[in-house]
Amino acid sequence: xxxxxxxxxxxxxxxxxxxxxxxxxxxxxxxxxxxxxxxxxxxxxxxxxxxxxxxxxxxxxxxxxxxxxxxxxxxxxxxxxxxxxxxxxxxxxxxxxxxxxxxxxxxxxxxxxxxxxxxxxxxxxxxxxxx
Amino acid sequence: xxxxxxxxxxxxxxxxxxxxxxxxxxxxxxxxxxxxxxxxxxxxxxxxxxxxxxxxxxxxxxxxxxxxxxxxxxxxxxxxxxxxxxxxxxxxxxxxxxxxxxxxxxxxxxxxxxxxxxxxxxxxxxxxxxx
Amino acid sequence: xxxxxxxxxxxxxxxxxxxxxxxxxxxxxxxxxxxxxxxxxxxxxxxxxxxxxxxxxxxxxxxxxxxxxxxxxxxxxxxxxxxxxxxxxxxxxxxxxxxxxxxxxxxxxxxxxxxxxxxxxxxxxxxxxxx
Numbered sequence: 242x243x244x245x246x247x248x249x250x251x252x253x254x255x256x257x258x259x260x261x262x263x264x265x266x267x268x269x270x271x272x273x274x275x276x277x278x279x280x281x282x283x284x285x286x287x288x289x290x291x292x293x294x295x296x297x298x299x300x301x302x303x304x305x306x307x308x309x310x311x312x313x314x315x316x317x318x319x320x321x322x323x324x325x326x327x328x329x330x331x332x333x334x335x336x337x338x339x340x341x342x343x344x345x346x347x348x349x350x351x352x353x354x355x356x357x358x359x360x361x362x363x364x365x366x367x368x369x370x371x372x
Numbered sequence: 373x374x375x376x377x378x379x380x381x382x383x384x385x386x387x388x389x390x391x392x393x394x395x396x397x398x399x400x401x402x403x404x405x406x407x408x409x410x411x412x413x414x415x416x417x418x419x420x421x422x423x424x425x426x427x428x429x430x431x432x433x434x435x436x437x438x439x440x441x442x443x444x445x446x447x448x449x450x451x452x453x454x455x456x457x458x459x460x461x462x463x464x465x466x467x468x469x470x471x472x473x474x475x476x477x478x479x480x481x482x483x484x485x486x487x488x489x490x491x492x493x494x495x496x497x498x499x500x501x502x503x
Numbered sequence: 504x505x506x507x508x509x510x511x512x513x514x515x516x517x518x519x520x521x522x523x524x525x526x527x528x529x530x531x532x533x534x535x536x537x538x539x540x541x542x543x544x545x546x547x548x549x550x551x552x553x554x555x556x557x558x559x560x561x562x563x564x565x566x567x568x569x570x571x572x573x574x575x576x577x578x579x580x581x582x583x584x585x586x587x588x589x590x591x592x593x594x595x596x597x598x599x600x601x602x603x604x605x606x607x608x609x610x611x612x613x614x615x616x617x618x619x620x621x622x623x624x625x626x627x628x629x630x631x632x633x634x
């Protein structure tokens with residue numbers, strides 16, 4: 242079990258950290274199984290999506306902000322980040338990714354992202370390898 | 373493999389059951405690994421989110437109801453609970469949470485919730501421990 | 504580790520493939536554990552939902568299309584499929600399902616679906632069995 246730290250700079254940002262996961266996997270020496278990543282926060286999530294065109298994460302944050310704006314929705318939670326809690330649940334708190342021959346079995350366009358919805362902050366992701 | 377029963381009282385409700393999971397984990401005697409929770413229903417989901425302020429679950433259900441109302445969206449499914457099926461898919465049918473030294477590695481504000489979207493009912497969650 | 508191929512015919516479609524998963528599980532001979540399914544694409548997801556009434560998947564795609572239309576949302580990604588990337592993240596790239604006595608522990612109404620949001624295509628799903 243390992244902790245990966247991921248730093249966000251903006252309130253809403255998709256921060257890719259595929260390389261950190263692949264590196265930790267290499268260090269483990271494990272060849273085949275699944276990697277489970279779990280984010281220990283309630284206003285950030287994890288997802289696997291396209292890492293080639295930065296407009297994909299941009300469009301995703303734009304759409305989510307349109308559907309779930311920070312203000313004006315009748316939210317009662319006093320910290321003014323209910324939008325971030327909701328988006329975190331929609332993204333999900335974990336991703337599970339298979340690996341073989343020590344390599345993550347990601348598709349050609351897939352990267353692993355921290356979905357920051359209430360940053361910028363340093364976030365903690367727990368990485369577990371199951372074989 | 374264990375079955376956890378979670379009781380909801382309202383049509384839409386986030387019911388926390390973190391303690392039941394932690395207790396079953398203690399009974400197992402396992403020290404390190406992940407817990408997989410899976411809900412055996414199609415109008416309820418599972419999520420990990422804030423368990424400190426009850427306005428967070430309230431705001432989440434309020435927002436989801438605004439975006440995905442029960443009526444008036446042109447749904448065809450005759451049971452009048454298409455909204456619940458959709459919300460269940462958005463939340464997801466499983467959560468996967470790491471543990472160490474016999475304790476769930478949840479962040480300070482995280483709790484485990486059944487997301488009830490068509491209650492009140494008794495719901496079944498299958499808990500599997502992987503080490 | 505096995506690869507399951509799932510074929511979609513339309514741009515948006517929920518394609519059930521529960522039987523293929525159950526068959527591969529039977530071939531493995533494993534009795535108890537979890538199955539992890541992971542889709543190697545960024546415009547398709549996976550979900551567990553009702554497989555009895557085809558109006559449930561129809562209503563789900565209808566609602567998602569209403570909230571996240573392909574055009575007119577100010578998307579910048581040049582491939583005109585940002586809606587599909589977003590829906591893929593909302594559905595999620597993996598599902599994790601327990602099994603016992605060699606059988607998936609799905610609820611009475613649950614089936615496993617590929618969520619196609621930019622088809623029709625042949626999609627690859629990686630199946631891993633953890634015991």
